[in-house]
Amino acid sequence: MRLTAHSIQWALVLGMMLLNVTATATAAPPPMCPPSRYLIGQPLIPGPNAPASDELNIREVGGVMVASINSGGCQLGAVKMTGKKRFTKVTAKFTGCTEAGGPVVIKARIAAPECRSVTGKTKAKKARVRSARKTRFNGVRGPNFVGPSGIVVGAIGDTYDNPDDGTRVVIPPGAFSGSATVGVFSPPIAEVALMDQVLGMSPPPGVRFLASLQVVTGPIDPAPRSSLVASVPATGSPSGALIHIVTEPTFVNGFVDRRAPRLIYDGAVEQVGGRYEMRVSSQSFGSPPGLSRVAEIEPERPTCFVDGVVRDSNGGPAPFALVEASGLPGLAARANAVGFYRAVVTQGHNALTASNEAGTGNTLVTCDAQSTPRITGVDIVVEVPAVAGVPAVEITDPAMDETISATVRVIEGTVSPSSISTVTVVSQSGDFADLFRQTAPVTDGSFSATVILSPGRENTIVVVATDEVTGLSGADSVVITVTGAAGEDLRFTMTWNTDATDVDLHVRVPGSNGIPDTADGDTIYFTNRTVSGGTLDVDDTDGFGPENVVFPLGAAPMGTYAFAAHYWRGAPTASSVTVSVFVDGFLRGSFTRTLTVDDSGTPLATQNPQSVFNIGTITLPGGAIGEPAEQSVFVDGPE
Numbered sequence: 001m002r003l004t005a006h007s008i009q010w011a012l013v014l015g016m017m018l019l020n021v022t023a024t025a026t027a028a029p030p031p032m033c034p035p036s037r038y039l040i041g042q043p044l045i046p047g048p049n050a051p052a053s054d055e056l057n058i059r060e061v062g063g064v065m066v067a068s069i070n071s072g073g074c075q076l077g078a079v080k081m082t083g084k085k086r087f088t089k090v091t092a093k094f095t096g097c098t099e100a101g102g103p104v105v106i107k108a109r110i111a112a113p114e115c116r117s118v119t120g121k122t123k124a125k126k127a128r129v130r131s132a133r134k135t136r137f138n139g140v141r142g143p144n145f146v147g148p149s150g151i152v153v154g155a156i157g158d159t160y161d162n163p164d165d166g167t168r169v170v171i172p173p174g175a176f177s178g179s180a181t182v183g184v185f186s187p188p189i190a191e192v193a194l195m196d197q198v199l200g201m202s203p204p205p206g207v208r209f210l211a212s213l214q215v216v217t218g219p220i221d222p223a224p225r226s227s228l229v230a231s232v233p234a235t236g237s238p239s240g241a242l243i244h245i246v247t248e249p250t251f252v253n254g255f256v257d258r259r260a261p262r263l264i265y266d267g268a269v270e271q272v273g274g275r276y277e278m279r280v281s282s283q284s285f286g287s288p289p290g291l292s293r294v295a296e297i298e299p300e301r302p303t304c305f306v307d308g309v310v311r312d313s314n315g316g317p318a319p320f321a322l323v324e325a326s327g328l329p330g331l332a333a334r335a336n337a338v339g340f341y342r343a344v345v346t347q348g349h350n351a352l353t354a355s356n357e358a359g360t361g362n363t364l365v366t367c368d369a370q371s372t373p374r375i376t377g378v379d380i381v382v383e384v385p386a387v388a389g390v391p392a393v394e395i396t397d398p399a400m401d402e403t404i405s406a407t408v409r410v411i412e413g414t415v416s417p418s419s420i421s422t423v424t425v426v427s428q429s430g431d432f433a434d435l436f437r438q439t440a441p442v443t444d445g446s447f448s449a450t451v452i453l454s455p456g457r458e459n460t461i462v463v464v465a466t467d468e469v470t471g472l473s474g475a476d477s478v479v480i481t482v483t484g485a486a487g488e489d490l491r492f493t494m495t496w497n498t499d500a501t502d503v504d505l506h507v508r509v510p511g512s513n514g515i516p517d518t519a520d521g522d523t524i525y526f527t528n529r530t531v532s533g534g535t536l537d538v539d540d541t542d543g544f545g546p547e548n549v550v551f552p553l554g555a556a557p558m559g560t561y562a563f564a565a566h567y568w569r570g571a572p573t574a575s576s577v578t579v580s581v582f583v584d585g586f587l588r589g590s591f592t593r594t595l596t597v598d599d600s601g602t603p604l605a606t607q608n609p610q611s612v613f614n615i616g617t618i619t620l621p622g623g624a625i626g627e628p629a630e631q632s633v634f635v636d637g638p639e
Contacts, residue, residue: 032083033115035059037251039198040139044122045072045100046132051258055142056106056118058090059254067106068256072124073098077106087112090120102126116141143187143195145252145291147216150183156616157589157625160184167213168275170229173589173616173625174580177225181218184230186211187252187291195251195291199261203245204328206301206346210242211235211294214252215280223285226587227433230292231277238296241303242269243344244278245331248290259286262322265333265344267433268305269294281433283320283336302347302369307430308378309462309477310339310354310361314390317464317475318356318382326351327367336435338462338475340428345375354380376430376458377401377479391465391474392416393423401479407453407550408538409480415442415465425449426462431486434587436580438495439544450538452493452548454585456486489556490534490620491582492549492563499543501570503577503595506604506634507549509534510559516617516629520638524549525566527602528636532557543570558620562629564604565613571598577613583623591615604634 037057043050050071057068058079065079077094087109094104101124108120119138127133151160157173162185169184192212196202203209213232246264249257269278276294284290297303306325310318317339322332327346335341335354343352345367354361361382365375397412415423420442427436431454440449442465453459458481466473494505504525509532511520522531529536533555538548565577578592591613599611609631617626 030083030085031113032081033088033110033112035065035081036115036144037142037254038110038118038139039142040137042135042137043071044069044106044135044137045074045097045104045124045127046135047071047099047127047129049099055256056092056108056139057254057256058092067092067094069094069106070256070258072100072104074100074104077104084112088115090118097124100124100127100132140198141194142198143191143251144254145185145187145191145214145250147185147187147214147252148183150181150216152179152181154179155591166233168231169215171224172226172229172587174591175224175226175228176221180221180224181216182228183216184213185216186213186232192291195247199247199249201247201261201263202330203263203295204331206298207295207328207331208298209245209293209295210238211276213292214250215289215292216252217285217288219255219287221287223282223287225282226590227279227281229277230280231272231275232294234271234274234276240296240299240301242271242276243267243295243297244269245293245295246280246284246290247293248286250288250290252288255288257286259290263331264290265331265342266292267342279433281336283334297344302367303344304347304367304369304373304375305342305430306345306352306365306375306378307340307342307458307460308376308380309460309475310335310341310380310382311475312358312382312384314384314387315392315474316390317462317473318354321354321356321382323352323354323380336428338426338435338464340426340435340460340462342430352378352380354382356382358382358384374430374458376460376481379477387472389467389470390472391420391467393463393465393474393476395461395463395476395478398478398480401481403481403483405483407455407482408450408548409453410448410450411461411463411478412446412448413463413476414446416445417467418445419469420465420467423447423449424464424466425451426464427451427453428460428462429454429457429585430460431457432586436493436587438546439497441499441544450540450546452491452538452546453480453482454486455482455488455552456484457482457585485553487553487584488550488582489553489584490551490561490618492579493582494547494565494577494579495545496575496577497544498570498573498575501543501573501575502541502568503545503547503570503575504566504568505536505547505549505579506564506566507534508562508629508633510557510561511638514559516560516562516633518633518635518638522637523603523634525602525604556620560617560619560626562617562633563615564628564631564634565595565615566604566607567595567598567611568600569598571596579613579615581618581625583618583620588618588623589625603636605632
């Protein structure tokens with residue numbers, strides 16, 4: 001057979017066609033963009049209750065692809081994603097959309113291969129508002145911090161160490177009243193940069209971010225009652241002041257965080273053992289908290305730390321108000337549940353503005369970083385509409401801020417109306433994220449409460465009275481500065497919630513063997529008030545407390561201490577007892593139990609176990625909380 005040039009040409013064409021068919025048959029399907037969340041600058045379903053902006057959040061739950069949006073009152077929707085040559089096709093179907101009148105369908109295209117932008121349209125055929133029945137939208141990919149599920153903790157607390165990046169979170173005892181899921185991780189730098197980009201975030205002038213970590217809690221877990229201690233391996237050698245800044249909203253594990261974009265100051269950062277360590281305060285949580293950032297203030301930018309109380313013009317506390325300083329624009333401080341705030345300001349004159357949903361208020365403060373690096377008692381009044389019936393609270397002793405040398409002070413004052421039977425007394429220092437709360441009785445419109453003060457620090461005392469009928473609250477505050485060296489080795493403070501009852505605090509001090517046993521050591525309690533540098537300096541016998549055992553700076557022996565509470569008198573009245581433990585002023589844990597059986601005898605080792613709250617142990621140095629010792633160790637001296 002002879003091959004002509006023409007036949008050779010046709011053979012080549014046929015061969016190329018066969019190769020093309022084979023390549024087409026075996027080619028991989030177009031890549032598909034991964035599930036992610038896309039930020040939309042408009043509501044996907046317009047309506048009276050729709051947010052100003054929305055998000056299409058696509059994620060995998062239990063092996064099934066689902067999507068959520070913030071408008072329309074829709075439940076999770078089913079999602080189908082298909083990879084195309086230049087885009088990924090998305091079809092999301094939502095049922096049960098309460099504000100859309102029926103089902104909603106979203107059809108969108110995610111541009112490939114970058115997968116950073118989305119365009120699409122929404123159909124809500126039964127929407128009452130005609131303009132909401134068909135809408136077109138576009139958006140950009142938001143960051144997506146994917147972290148570990150963490151560990152389940154209970155009232156005893158725990159520590160989670162992330163083996164992948166070296167981050168750590170310590171959950172102190174009592175932070176959660178029930179169980180909660182807590183974890184921590186360091187998000188990828190690229191995702192953090194994307195978050196800053198889409199939120200339009202940047203640090204204030206003269207401030208730079210050094211590291212970040214994300215604490216994770218369960219989607220329905222409440223905010224903790226005390227701060228969590230988080231840390232990340234340190235990098236570099238910063239020479240300026242280190243502060244903790246929380247970025248809101250966060251983008252973690254598909255969680256929908258509806259908080260407005262802002263940077264929140266949340267205290268100082270310490271460098272401890274090659275790590276940046278910070279406390280994530282309870283008011284920073286939105287289940288989970290925002291992204292924690294370690295930030296350095298340039299040494300050339302001197303700063304002062306300011307604290308005070310935000311109240312409204314009716315005399316009530318302004319919980320969770322935001323306080324901003326003119327010298328650090330874009331950085332706010334958030335007040336806690338009683339209106340106490342901690343902020344940072346720059347050298348010179350600063351205008352402070354406090355705001356909440358009801359109004360705003362202003363004051364001025366001058367920072368001289370050389371002479372007064374700490375400024376306390378800078379209170380701010382938020383102007384709000386007048387409300388009748390707000391309880392009136394006045395602290396009469398001390399009548400004004402004062403400086404004393406003692407660490408125990410009786411606070412007195414008046415309350416109206418006369419129907420109020422108790423007040424809440426809160427002690428707070430600007431050095432610490434956590435507050436200490438106790439209850440005091442009101443008799444004939446007057447109250448008296450013994451408060452424990454932190455040595456060498458400024459202590460803000462806030463007294464809050466709440467009318468149980470109207471729910472309205474009034475407050476007053478005073479600052480008491482304690483002279484001397486700052487800090488104390490160890491402190492145990494006990495309160496309870498009933499009047500005309502007596503609960504006793506017992507602390508077993510280790511002897512030379514360093515453990516709480518009967519071979520050596522001794523027990524501090526009301527008949528043996530001073531042992532090995534520790535003192536029971538407050539012994540309350542008629543209700544509410546406090547009782548307090550303190551070891552001043554440099555006085556506490558190293559070793560393991562056991563501590564317990566004993567219901568001496570008051571049954572059958574049920575009394576809820578709380579013992580809080582502090583190391584160097586920082587809260588290490590709070591423990592609560594209700595006691596209903598009393599037993600008036602000594603030593604504690606021989607009392608009815610049902611009258612005893614045998615709490616646990618704490619070890620110095622370090623302050624690690626451990627399991628309770630045997631009740632039998634609480635004897636007078638060694639046996």
